[in-house]
Every structure is written in structure tokens, then in C-alpha cells.
Amino acid sequence: MITLAVLLGVAVGTGAYTFRYAEGFSYFSTDPAACANCHIMTPQYDSWQKSSHHGAATCVDCHLPHRFISKYLAKADNGYHHSKGFTLQDFHEPIMIKGKNRDILQKNCIECHDDMVHELFRRDMTKPDVVSCVHCHASVGHGELPTSIGGRDENWSD
């Protein structure tokens, strides 16, 4: 049931054929290379390789919910977003993480670093968003260099 929902979520976004060509199935693995299948993710992939977490965490560790069910739902949702963006090229560039994805990221920092940070929350971890980790540690996942290049040239005919 769940798997089906995921497949539908992605398929609606891309059309199954394209999806397969773009190696969409590897999208379900936790292999970072799966994300880098999309060239648009290349800067993040490159920068992650040079980051402090290269040996500690992969893309999904930081960007997808850790619990199984919500993980796959988020993938379906993001999958739709991603492939829609990829196809229509109508997203803001540089890509800047926002909204729900920012929350997921924040929760993931805390899940790994609960020990280290519980005092920051005065030992009350019920509101994980009150202290934003990236306020001080923005570079942990992607290092110092700009993580993305600027936007497409709108005036060019593609």
C-alpha cells in the first residue's frame, strides 16, 4: 500500500518512462549518488563530499524523516516536487531549503545529536524548532563554498 502510494506520487510527477530513464528507481535508495542523478543536485553532492559529515551522514539522513512511514511519504511528496521542478524548470534558483524541508532537516540534526544539545532545549525536546541548528552550523552538510549556482538564464530559448 505504502509502496504503491510512493510510486504513484513519483509517477504522477514525471511520467513513468522518463522516470526510469533518469534512473528514478535509484531514487529510493539511500545512496547519495541517487540524488545526484539530477544534475541540479550536483553542487550539493559535490559540496557534501567535502563536508564534515561526508563520513557521518548521507543525503537522506539529513533530508528525509528518519521514521520509516513518514520517510516514504516525504519521498513521494518531495519526489513529486522534484520531478515537477525538474521538468518544468520553474523553481527558484539557487535552490534554498525552506518550509517543511527545513523542519525535517532540523529534526534530523537533533535525532543524531540529542546528547549534545539537550541542554539547549533545557532538556525539553518537545519543540525541536525553537533552536535552529543551521543558524550557527549552516556549513555542516555542504561546507563553506556556495552550495549552488545561480539561476537559469530566463532570456535564452531552451
Added chain:
Amino acid sequence: LLINVFERKREAENPYVRLVEVTEDTTDPEVWGKNWPRQYDSYKRTALTTRTRFGGHGGSEALPEEKIERDPWLKRMFLGYAFSIDYRDRRGHAYMLEDQEQTKRQNVPLSGSCLHCHGSVMPLYRELGDGDAFKGMDETHKISYKETNKMLHDMGHAHPVSCVDCHDPESMQVRVTRPGFIRGIQDLAASDAPVPAIPSIDIWRQGSRSTPYDPNVDATRGEMRSFACAQCHVEYYCAGGFPLTFPWKNGLKMEDLEKQWDETTMKDGSRFYDYKHKESGAEILKVQHPEFELWSQGVHARSGVSCSDCHMPYMRDGASKVSDHWVRSPLLNVNRACQTCHHVSEKELLARVDSIQTKNFNLLQAGGAALMDLLDAVAEAKQAGATQEQLKPALDLQRKAQWRLDYIAAENSMGFHAPQEAARILAEAADLARQGQVAALKVAHQM
């Protein structure tokens, strides 16, 4: 290890098991220290010596070097004010009450308002106001400093800023307690001045405004990490004329504060001033440590970087990290205070700060020189027989120039908190002082 893990689990379920009870009346930090020994340990270090090029203090070894010695023109600038008697470097929080009690400025009569930022005064305020701390504070400006200070000692609350001043004893959340700040920030919220550094005010403004902005409820946690300091590190009026006031009705910019003082009148309807300059007779405004105001105009503030981020950075203590309560110059703590955000070498960061501070320091000296020239020209005009009336334009320019010069001299980061804004203010200071010089010279030559 097992015990360790077990303890950690317990901690998580039971935020802050307490060994002793702390309440609104527990002003003694040592008591709190039983529950939170790590914060207390670092808190106590504010008694240690610190020294940087422009900041820090000499610590307990000696009374801090007098600022006046470094910048001799300061003394002449403050002629007529208690500050010209005794203007010292600040020191760590541990000394705040002692330094106030010992300052030679005590020779002139001081009001009880002074204690607002130098002691753990909330129980005293409540006492004086029959439970209402705001009312209590309003009493203190009518009482002498000596008397108020004695009450504080007698009640057993003669401590420097203490845990209860910044923390809710129930939840340990950071909070603000000081009536002066709460009124000031409410004035600011009620105005329409832009506040790019305090987004929660913009959000409150979009509401009905039926209840006043309440920092303890409306502010974000990040903002509270600056508000805790803005209870004290701000420009104020605190003599006997009216209750302690933070002048934020028109906004947080240097000009906004000046405007409020210019519009304030004394009981007799005359224009407000802090003192008359002894030499020139100009009606002068004194600035005190506008750290919060200057910070609010800089790019760190706009980026949500709070006072605590730099002055109370997290530090590792065993497996967890806690806020460093040794509030001090971040230049003594660059790796934690700056390098989490700026991944460049300590040497380079110090060089950047030094470059900023040196520029402002040189402008400050140039402004001081201009002000001295203004005073010389006024003296020349007086010598030639000029009246105060004839000199009014020059003296008004002195007031404006000194306000600006003092704004940066009294601010404690040598302009680091907002580098371009500080340079801008000093630019205006020198320009206005020289305009005053010209005005006085013209009078002198007409004689």
C-alpha cells in the same frame, strides 16, 4: 556507562531535577548554582581579569584604568557632569554593584534609578510597589541612591545581575524582568519605526494592538537572547527628574533617540538636558552604552545573530553543550564566539575586528579634536564678549556633536556592533562640531 545512559534518559523525562527550590525571591546565584552548577561555574568567572585592545577590564587586581587617561579630550567634553569626575572602564558582571557603590560619581547626589541595572532589584521593586514592580521602580527615582542601595542590602538582595533576572525559576526560560526595558520595547513596538532586527514586533504590529507588545510572550527565542542584555546595555535617563526611561518612542536609530530627548521637557517646560557644559554652557545630552541600539543597526542583527551568540556562546561540557555564562569579550573566545559561523582562521577574524575598530577609533579621535576646536572657538567668542544668546547656534551644534561622539565613545564595541553605522555617526559628529566652530568663530569676529 549504564548509569550514564540511564541518567540521561531520566534527565530527558524530567527536565531539571532540582536539588534546591528557587523562586522569584531567590536572588543569590549560589543557591541556583546547586541546581545548575555548570552555568554557575562559568558565571562566577565574570570576576576574572580580561583585557583586549579596546575592551575587557583589568579585573580584580586594580581599579580599572581610567578611560580619561586614554582620551584626554573626554574630560573636557564632560566638564559639568559627574562623568568628568570618574569615568572608568567597565568590568565583568561580578563587579557591577561594587563598582557602582564605589564610583566617585557618588559625590554628586544620585537617584535610586541607578540600581535598575546594577543589582538584583526585582524583589525590592515589588516591595516598593506593593507587588507591582513597575510601580515600585517609579518610586526609586525619588529616593536617593544611598537609601535605595541600603534597602537592597537590608533585604538581602545585594547581588550583581543574577539568575532570576534572566530566567523564569519554574521553566528556566530566558525572560526579561526589568520595567525600564519592557516599557521601552513597548514604546518601540507602538511606534511605526522600522525594526528589521526584531521581526516579532512586525508580527505584533499586524495584529490588533489591543494588548501591548509583551517580549516574554511575543518575542522569539532568538530575540530573547538579545533582550536579556537589552535590559541594561542601552541608552537611558536615570536621574531624579522622572522615572528611568529608555528613549525608543521614535525608533532605535541614533537620530530617533536624539529626537525623543529633544522633545522631552523638564517640569518647568524647558528643553531636556543631562548637564550644562561647564565651559560653554551648552545643554548637553549624555549617552550611556547603547550596545543594543547600535547592534540593531548592523548586519549581524539583521541576520538574527544575538548578543548571546557572541557573548555567551555554547561550550562543550562533557557530552553536552551549555551556554557560557562567563559573559565577556568574544575576542577572548573567538573559536566558539565566531568560528561556528565564520570558518576562517582566528588570526584573520581578529584582524577583521581590529580593522573595523581602528577605523572607528581614529574617527573618534578626529571627532574629539573637532569638538575641542569648537570649545576653543566658543571660549574665544566669550572672551570677545559674545552672549549665550549669540552663541546659541554654536552651542546647539555642540549638543548635537557631543551626542554623536558620545554615542560611539560610550558604546562598548568601538563600533564593531555596526561598523558602517558607527563611522556614519562619527562622521556627523566631526562635521557638526566643525560647523559649531565656524559658528562660534563668526560670532567672535563680529565682536
Added chain:
Amino acid sequence: LLINVFERKREAENPYVRLVEVTEDTTDPEVWGKNWPRQYDSYKRTALTTRTRFGGHGGSEALPEEKIERDPWLKRMFLGYAFSIDYRDRRGHAYMLEDQEQTKRQNVPLSGSCLHCHGSVMPLYRELGDGDAFKGMDETHKISYKETNKMLHDMGHAHPVSCVDCHDPESMQVRVTRPGFIRGIQDLAASDAPVPAIPSIDIWRQGSRSTPYDPNVDATRGEMRSFACAQCHVEYYCAGGFPLTFPWKNGLKMEDLEKQWDETTMKDGSRFYDYKHKESGAEILKVQHPEFELWSQGVHARSGVSCSDCHMPYMRDGASKVSDHWVRSPLLNVNRACQTCHHVSEKELLARVDSIQTKNFNLLQAGGAALMDLLDAVAEAKQAGATQEQLKPALDLQRKAQWRLDYIAAENSMGFHAPQEAARILAEAADLARQGQVAALKVAHQM
């Protein structure tokens, strides 16, 4: 859609293939455009209209609005110089040759040095120097502009800055070609002035210094991304007296440049100046667009952020990235120019820039007012019968004040490139102008 994905994959694998040959003598960008159509396409857009609050230009529709109209005091400040005749806003690169040919400043005799930064002059320089471009450039200051310009046209190189000026036709690497810049940066390297923005000079200095610093060899790629622009966007002297000079012998700070001009003497041994002020007779230095110098004093430069990062940001082109050769105001391109590094909204970034520029603009106006007062005071003194000799202190202060004022007026970012440094320079400008006013008034009143 399928094709789309497929194409993107291919692009990423395939760097550029050449369709036509380009050499050191290929100054026509259209030819290069056959090989690198994307860069050429964006390059051509420098002819388009751009306009921001303080920057940009009116484009091809009209001659750009005259700067003088916006700041009327500029005209009086430049009395005696060709700039007071015709001081326009800059425009895009496409216009550089045309604008120079058309400026009314042509009414005064100009030297051939002018072309260094307005045309694709390298083949002409080699021709004039028998293969040695440096020697060739040294010839041009003795020839008139009209004549030099005619040679350029006759040789078929009458193009604005072209690909060959910044790129090695073999490797396409960014390079510098301009003798003026290469000499200037060698002077800088040979000095001991601090260069926090150019680490490769520090590295070179640690070597034997037996061969001069060579930017094309010693500089990092990041530095080259600024050097390409520093071939032209710098302060210079380019009249007939001596060869085109970039005054960097003492360093890149405003004071360092001033010192070099102050130490320069003309053939007759007298102190160097660009023009005598028509009203006051002061010996004035003219500043031209010190973008590179001001940038070098800011925190972006210290952080390794180059001109190209902001003015030629990378843009995505399918799977690959290309540099946007539409060199223009980054404010028209915030997402690519700023947001790659600053993950905050476009609105907030524009507000930050505006806040910086507004502060500097206001200081510039204040400095202008001070300078006008100085000129009035000098006029008053002259009226009263003062001699040039008696006025010398006032006139020297005018020289110093104008140098500073013009430093920011002629710089093209309204101080954004180094906000605090710009404010500091303007602070000094106003202070010195007012000191000059006082000096002149004193003379006037002694008469």
C-alpha cells in the same frame, strides 16, 4: 521531455568544440562568439538598458542622464577640469568606445593613454612598440587621443573590451593584458603594504623577489576573477605628462594612493596635480572609479569574493554552468549574484544594500555641502584681499578633502564595495573641508 533529459546529460560530458580559430589579433568578439555562443550572447547584452537607484545606465535610448544634475555641487567642485564640462553616468561595456569618442571632454586635448581601457588596444600597443606592448603603451601618452583612436579604427580593432582582452585564445583561461595594470600590481607587490585581499602577493613576497610578481602566473584563479576588471576599474593618471599610471606603490588604501600623487613631481619639479581649481586656485587631484581599490578594503575582498562573483555570476545552462558575460549591476540579478552565498530573500538583500548606499549617499551630500562652504570662505578671503600664499593651508585642505569626496563620488557602488571604509573616507572629507573653511575664514578675518 525525454530529449531534454538526454541533452542535459550530453552537455555535462562535452566541453566546447571550436568552430573557428581565434588568435591574439582576433579583437572582434563576433568571431569568438562562433565558438562560445553563450558567453557571446550574454556579452552582447551589455548594450541593454539597466537602471538601479544609484547604478546602471539609461541604455541606448538616450545619452545617460548627467550626474551633475543630481549633485549640483559636483560642477563647482570640478571647475577647471574637463569633468565639469561633461560628467555622465557610466553605461554598459558595449558603449565604452563610443562614449569616450563622444564625450564633450574631447574639447580639451586628450592623450592616447585614454584608450587603454576603452578599446581592444593590445594589437595597436604591440604595433607601436615593435612587438612590446609595454613600450607601445608608453608611446601613446605622447600621441593625441584623436590620432591614436584613428590608428585603432584603421587597424580594425575599434571594439569595446573584447574576449581577447581577458582570455588566452589558446586555453581560454582568464588573463590580464593591460600594461597599466601589470605595472601597477607589480609596484604593489614590491611594496610592503598589507594586501589581505590578495594572498598570492604575500606568497610571492616570501620568495626571492628576483622576478617581478606576474599576475598571469602567480595569482590564483579567484584573484584573476578580480584582476580582469582591475585592468580598468581603478584610479589612474592618463594625461600627457607621463605614461598611464596606477598609483599603487604604497598600497591600495585611499591614503596610499594620495601619498603617491603627493610625492609625484612634474617635469619642472613642482608638485603633481590634475588641475587647478578655477575658483580657488587649489591644486586638485582627480579620482577615477577606484572600484578595485575600495573593494580591496572590504570584507568581501578579504573573504575572497571577486568582482566576477557578483558582476559575472555563474548561471545554469542545462547541466553546465557559464559565466554571465552581461556585466552589470548585481542588483538586477540578486538570485545569482548574491543568493548563492546569502540564503536570505531578495527583498532583504536589496534592503541591506539600500541601507548601506543611503548612508553613504547622505554623507556624500554632507561632504559636498562642507566643500561648498570651504569655497565660499576662500572666495570671501580673496574678496578681502588674501593672497594665494596666505590661503595655502586652506587650499591644501581643499585638495585633501576633494580627493576623499571624489574617491567615493567617482567610485561606482555608492560605497557598497566597502561600506565602513567608504563612510570613513567621507567622514574625513567633510572634516577636512570644514577645517579648510575655518582656515580660510581666519585669513578673511585677519584682512
